[in-house]
Amino acid sequence: MNLFVFGLGYTAGHFMARERARFAGVTATRQAPAAIDGATLRVFSPDETDPRIADDLARADAILVSIPPDSGADPALHAFADAIAASPARWIGYLSTIGVYGDQGGAWIDEATPPAPTHQRTRDRVAAEEAWLALGARTGKAVQIFRLSGIYGPGRNAFEKLRQGKAQRIVKPGQVFNRIHVDDIATTLAASLERPRPGAIYNVTDDEPAPPQDVTAFAAELAGLPLPPAVDFDTANLSPMARSFYGENKRVRNRLIREELGVELAYPTYREGLRGLV
Template identity: 45%
Template structure:
């Protein structure tokens, strides 16, 4: 039986777990929703790595130190698994490309870790380390889905419109991430980076305004970044501007997003 070990059963990884179990795979995981404790079950986790056929990490770098806890704790065992030909995967971020002033990026675009451009990017550094292990690295833009979308922000009174002309982002529905990773798992895809984003990079304002329209509400006024008084993390998000190409995932994995734009994605979330 194929056996997948997932480090970090969070929002996205839970969906991957469910999809693989529906295919008859055994799936173990760490985290509050998993059956393994990352910190307390060291020997059990290491043994699970040994007898798993596939290993996927969805654990981001630690916020304070920037280190990858999975690689720092289990790196040698994962390296041995990779050397033995086991499938290795990592959920990364398109933030590794840094600010591209609205230009398109694909998997051949140098990452911040490679160019040294801009502020230190722990995601880019972790991404590079997993690539060295021969992993399938899934670079993800803004993730949305049930409970985490522009519709929810509107309902919670948290939706904003920021006055940044020309600012665009890519995004992806959580179920499209799952289908892309499932395709890579079941086809034994070649190692390397895969961008999993939808077909229509768009401004945050476009998405917010569409969400208000779907709910029959008037959108809020435009605010400057200063007026919005955003958190440091949110301001960092608005400091980067890029469009993410997804052609490689379509060609190599045969992946086709079920929600090719935010229009289809929000319609599904409005009337699931």
């Protein structure tokens, strides 16, 4: 089986590295030239597109898409819809976000909950999901959407922020977030490869939505690092992007990946995840 990856970033790179043995070959795109063990890299950016990508797609049995929309359009579909449609790919995975559900007032939701995006970036995500699902319906290919919650793992976690002095223990009463360890994302993608379902949508998230200040406090305790003082959300020093995340409050269920794909999370809550990283 040959894998083609649009956007070899943190999550897709972890999946590729962990599952490399299952693929005869891996070709992946980056926005700039680079060298990565285990993959043949192609440049794909707004300014440059490697002409060999179309031939790579003609040999791809699986395609993983990890590129966000650009100016309202999906870059991979915009450039390569015909090549993807003509490829032998029996599995296409699109990495999306639980942000498409918008604000649910802290309620529990699942894949049956209609998207309700509140920002342009998540409206663009919904449009990209719909475009990929339409390609699957048109071509008969098994396109699956994976809606990811807040991703953490090696090199990207609360310990790093604490050590860098960038952690804030922000308090907004009632606010919770779901999270997902990057290794559990890889497990879910691998399980989906074994049993593709055309048009499937999966929430890839942990079991316990939790207040962000609790996660920071637990990480500080585990690592023996100073606990940042509590900061009220209204006065916290946050970028506009970070502040926008606090405008959405929801609790996301992951039952479908368990029941349909047989996924058992290695890190069902932030506690197991942080203990594994400490």
